[in-house]
Each structure stands twice: as structure tokens, then as C-alpha cells.
Amino acid sequence: MRSIIVDDEASARAIVAELCKTIPDMEVRAEFPNALEALKFLKDNQVDLIFLDIHMPKLTGIDFIETLQNPPKIVLTTSDKNFAIEAYEYPFIVDYLVKPISQERFQKCIVKLNAAFNQVLPFTSFGTKTDRDQELYINIDRRLIKLKFNDILLIEAKGDYIEIQTLDKRYRVHSTLKKIKDKLPESRFLQIHRSFIINFTQIVDIQDNSVLIEKSVIPISRSNRPELMQRLNLL
Amino acid sequence: MEHPNLDYIKEISGGNEVFEKKFLNIIQTEFPKEKEEYMENLESEKLDESAKIVHKIKHKLGILGLQEGYRLAIKYEEDLKYGDTKLQGQFHEILHTVEQFILKIA
Numbered sequence: 001m002r003s004i005i006v007d008d009e010a011s012a013r014a015i016v017a018e019l020c021k022t023i024p025d026m027e028v029r030a031e032f033p034n035a036l037e038a039l040k041f042l043k044d045n046q047v048d049l050i051f052l053d054i055h056m057p058k059l060t061g062i063d064f065i066e067t068l069q070n071p072p073k074i075v076l077t078t079s080d081k082n083f084a085i086e087a088y089e090y091p092f093i094v095d096y097l098v099k100p101i102s103q104e105r106f107q108k109c110i111v112k113l114n115a116a117f118n119q120v121l122p123f124t125s126f127g128t129k130t131d132r133d134q135e136l137y138i139n140i141d142r143r144l145i146k147l148k149f150n151d152i153l154l155i156e157a158k159g160d161y162i163e164i165q166t167l168d169k170r171y172r173v174h175s176t177l178k179k180i181k182d183k184l185p186e187s188r189f190l191q192i193h194r195s196f197i198i199n200f201t202q203i204v205d206i207q208d209n210s211v212l213i214e215k216s217v218i219p220i221s222r223s224n225r226p227e228l229m230q231r232l233n234l235l
Numbered sequence: 236m237e238h239p240n241l242d243y244i245k246e247i248s249g250g251n252e253v254f255e256k257k258f259l260n261i262i263q264t265e266f267p268k269e270k271e272e273y274m275e276n277l278e279s280e281k282l283d284e285s286a287k288i289v290h291k292i293k294h295k296l297g298i299l300g301l302q303e304g305y306r307l308a309i310k311y312e313e314d315l316k317y318g319d320t321k322l323q324g325q326f327h328e329i330l331h332t333v334e335q336f337i338l339k340i341a
Binding site: 008009010011012014015018019022055057079080099100102103 | 243246247248249251254257258261262264265287290291293294295297298
């Protein structure tokens, strides 16, 4: 993840840069004390993420955002708690960190970023498990069967039941789509239709209003399509 | 009265003494400049500008573990925007405390 830090306070830049060092695959390409210098850099360089202060002299963080034609993901860093609601009006703003930023809060921000980038990074420096290791147990004929999240392709609602399709089997479970949705990691699963949740890391392709997962063609509802498109790492 | 501490800096550094030293150097450079700028604006009665500097100083109070000071700075920053300076005395006491602390760790 290529990032830059834009903040007029050197101490704030130093803290974010230090926190970034604990994240594998996070590369801080440059730091800027004002938005104008950052804009110059972005003319010739691409980044995936900007840590951006809001209150800066001359050009504020919001002015800066407005000037970006293809904004990357942005994490706002500010001492002003009152700005949070306005911040989320911009779809590319992933998180809003209130200074001083704690390590714990920064870790949560990285989880959000991973979901936004549709990738899972291992947080080895914090010793946290990745969701790749996680699993779900389902009750079939009084037997608890372990399913790894990685192996689940999609889940379909069928009346009072749901059907879980894995790489090699289908399981029929007495439950609802809502219940299972709450148990699945958002970084990997997404409801794309009132009857379907998919593991979007298993998508083969997307055509018109349907998605191909393994050999199954799943409809995408109009209301769910924007979120799906936002989660994809589009070129 | 609460006292500044380095708990937050140590949490962020994870024991990296090089970072701690570098960071304290930054604070030692940045804080006096901000204080000077704040005082200049206050003396010129540019209270909006003073509020902007209080906003920055507030962050440093949080970094140095001054939770009460941080809360007071939030209120003072808002007050200044409306031309109210009644918390000035208390805020200046906090600035003095931070100044003393910075000198001590230099």
C-alpha cells in the first residue's frame, strides 16, 4: 500500500509514519507539511492512500480533496471530532482518526483499509489473527461441521433455510441470510442480492448484472451493485 | 494538577529509542514556535488565528498525557472563535507546565 502523509505538524506526521511501520506492505512514499506540496507530488506519482490532516493553513484538507480528480483512499487525521459526519460524505474517505492516534485505533483503521482495498494483510506486529484462519461451524443433523471462510463460495437463501456452497459441497442449514451475514467477515463477504451473499474474493468475472463464482452465475441487485463495485480493486 | 508524561510516546515507539529521541526533538522545536505564534496572535487580538494555534497545541497536550489540559484546550479553542478569552489564564498555566517539562527532558 503506497501512502503519503499530509499534515502541517511535524509531530503528527512522525506519529503516523511510526504507526505505519508496524503494518506489513505499508510504504510511506513521502510526507508533506502542506497540501500544495502534496498536490505537486501527486501530479507525477500515484499512491493508494493519503493520511490527510483537515486543518492546515492556505489549503485545507477538504480543499485538497476537492482538487483531486481521481482520489485514492483517504484517512483523515484531525484533532477536531466534529467533522466526522461530513467526512463520510466522500466515498473514498475510509476512516477518520482523532489525534493523538492510539495504536489500537490505528489498527482498526488498517482493518477498514484492508476491507476497502479488498485485501487481507497479516498484522504480524500486533499478533492478530488474520480472518484467513477463521472458520464457521454449522449444525447438520446434530453434527457440527467446520467450514473455513476461504472455502465458502456463496450462500443462498431458500425459504426457512440457507444453502452454503463451498468448493466441493453444498450444505443446507436451517438459518437465515441475516444470521450468517453477521458471522462472516465483511472484508471477504458481501450481500449482492436479497437471496445471495458471495465471497467476493472468489469472483471469476462480472458481467452486466451478474457475477460468476466458480460455475455459478449470481444476480446483482441494483441497490447492492455500488457497494460491490466500490470493494473491487478496479484498474 | 496533572503532569506531562511520555506514556503515549512510549506506546507508539514500542521501545524504539531512536524514534523517541527524534520525536522529542520535534516536540522541543515545534512547541515553542507554536506558543510564540499563539502569543503574537493573542497580543494582536487575532483570536481566530489564536484558536487555530490552540488547535495544534491541543494535540501536543494529548500526546503528553494532559487529559484535563486537552479538554480545556478544546473549550478554549471554541471560546476564542467567539472572542471569549476567560480560559486564557488556565491555558497559559498549562503551556508553562509543558514548557518546564520540555526543558527537563532536553
